[in-house]
Amino acid sequence: MFKSVGCSVCHTPTINSTQPSGVTPSLGGAAVSAFSDFEVHHMGTGLNDNVSQGTAGGDQFRTAPLWGVGQRIFFLHDGRTNNLLTAIRAHASSGSEASTVVSNFNSLPAASQQDVLNFLRSL
Ligand code: HEC
Numbered sequence: 001m002f003k004s005v006g007c008s009v010c011h012t013p014t015i016n017s018t019q020p021s022g023v024t025p026s027l028g029g030a031a032v033s034a035f036s037d038f039e040v041h042h043m044g045t046g047l048n049d050n051v052s053q054g055t056a057g058g059d060q061f062r063t064a065p066l067w068g069v070g071q072r073i074f075f076l077h078d079g080r081t082n083n084l085l086t087a088i089r090a091h092a093s094s095g096s097e098a099s100t101v102v103s104n105f106n107s108l109p110a111a112s113q114q115d116v117l118n119f120l121r122s123l
Pocket residue numbers: 005006007008009010011041043047061062063064065066069072074075076077078084087088091097098101102105116120
């Protein structure tokens with residue numbers, strides 16, 4: 001469901017692998033399931049904080065890695081919500097690259113939306 005609605009376009013499930021490790025060899029070359037493309041995206045007027053960092057404008061944010069999101073309490077760059085559904089819906093606003101994906105998510109039956117939330121809590 002996470003993939004079919006398009007969350008994984010930005011929240012890439014697995015990206016590259018760890019470097020070889022002389023300290024803990026078994027952790028070398030391991031897949032990094034960060035659930036992020038580590039790229040900066042336009043996220044729309046709703047998330048815009050008018051703070052520019054480097055060349056990123058106020059509405060541009062790096063895709064938050066979802067690895068461990070089930071253990072976090074506050075979400076989004078300013079910690080504005082502790083509700084995963086609110087965090088997802090906040091992705092959609094004028095100028096956001098995620099608006100279509102959130103619209104796909106909103107079109108899912110309630111049980112499937114819940115499946116996505118349960119998946120996030122498992123990460
Ligand atoms: C266009 C790229 C893009 C798409 C598509 C996208 N996201 Fe995100 N996501 C982001 C960015 C960028 C952030 C960080 C926003 C911020 O910090 O305010 C984020 C943040 C989040 C967070 C908050 C994580 C945290 O620790 O604060 C959650 C949860 C999340 N996304 C879930 C989803 C889900 C579920 C979907 C699919 C319905 C989705 N995202 C689709 C780019 C995307």
